[in-house]
Amino acid sequence: LMVWLRRTTHYLFIVVVAVNSTLLTINAGDYIFYTDWAWTSFVVFSVSQSTMLVVGAIYYMLFTGVPGTATYYATIMTIYTWVAKGAWFALGYPYGFIVTPVWIPSAMLLDLTYWATRRNKHAAIIIGGTLVGLSLPIFNMINLLLVRDPLEMAFKYPRPTLPPYMTPIEPQVGKFYNSPVALGSGAGAVLSVPIAALGAKLNTWTYRWMAA
Numbered sequence: 001l002m003v004w005l006r007r008t009t010h011y012l013f014i015v016v017v018a019v020n021s022t023l024l025t026i027n028a029g030d031y032i033f034y035t036d037w038a039w040t041s042f043v044v045f046s047v048s049q050s051t052m053l054v055v056g057a058i059y060y061m062l063f064t065g066v067p068g069t070a071t072y073y074a075t076i077m078t079i080y081t082w083v084a085k086g087a088w089f090a091l092g093y094p095y096g097f098i099v100t101p102v103w104i105p106s107a108m109l110l111d112l113t114y115w116a117t118r119r120n121k122h123a124a125i126i127i128g129g130t131l132v133g134l135s136l137p138i139f140n141m142i143n144l145l146l147v148r149d150p151l152e153m154a155f156k157y158p159r160p161t162l163p164p165y166m167t168p169i170e171p172q173v174g175k176f177y178n179s180p181v182a183l184g185s186g187a188g189a190v191l192s193v194p195i196a197a198l199g200a201k202l203n204t205w206t207y208r209w210m211a212a
Contacts, residue, residue: 019080046137046184047191049101053077054132054192055199057107058124062203067115074107093157099147102139106132121200129196133188137181 056077057070078100085098110128117123 042137042141042180043184043187045101046140046180047133047187049103049140050106050133050136050188050192051195053103053106053136054110054129054196055202057110057132058128058196058199059203061111061114061124062121062200065119067111067119070107070110070114071104074103077103096147097157099144101136102143103136105139106136109135125196125200126193129193130189132196133190133192134185137184137188141181 053074057073060073061067061069063069081100085095085100088098089095109131110124113128113131114120114124117127
């Protein structure tokens with residue numbers, strides 16, 4: 001019974017974190033943060049997405065002990081977001097209105113680190129966490145550069161739930177910082193490591209809680 005409860009608790013936690021990742025995507029930038037604020041919100045979005053990815057991915061990966069699980073987790077997040085994307089499409093918005101963040105390549109780097117270090121948890125936290133924080137802004141920027149006329153999309157299809165003070169404005173590119181990718185990668189690399197450690201610790205805490 002305890003084994004069943006423990007496994008159920010883990011899988012429930014995984015589902016909850018994956019669903020919350022989709023919600024965080026909405027809150028961090030309403031999916032189309034690029035169409036609203038362009039570079040001014042890219043750093044905040046990059047940090048929130050990389051830390052959110054690493055905490056769930058490393059939790060799931062250390063739970064199974066199988067390299068490749070982090071990528072599987074990122075795939076779950078991606079599928080959930082595409083489902084939400086479809087929901088917006090059903091409301092009459094164009095499919096290109098929502099930008100789905102790129103999580104999978106960064107999760108693959110975390111898996112690769114875990115595999116290359118022969119399932120070393122501390123290496124996964126330090127090296128893997130750093131790689132996730134560094135890589136996600138880069139991969140995501142490539143993804144965003146492929147979006148066609150994002151600002152036109154934002155003005156043509158405003159979200160009905162958007163409060164007045166969040167009305168899309170013409171972004172001042174380069175006004176606040178010159179390289180949002182570099183700043184996002186730097187901040188993400190620093191913050192993803194302690195958050196990865198938290199994900200690993202959550203794994204231990206869950207075991208202890210279920211064993212008590």
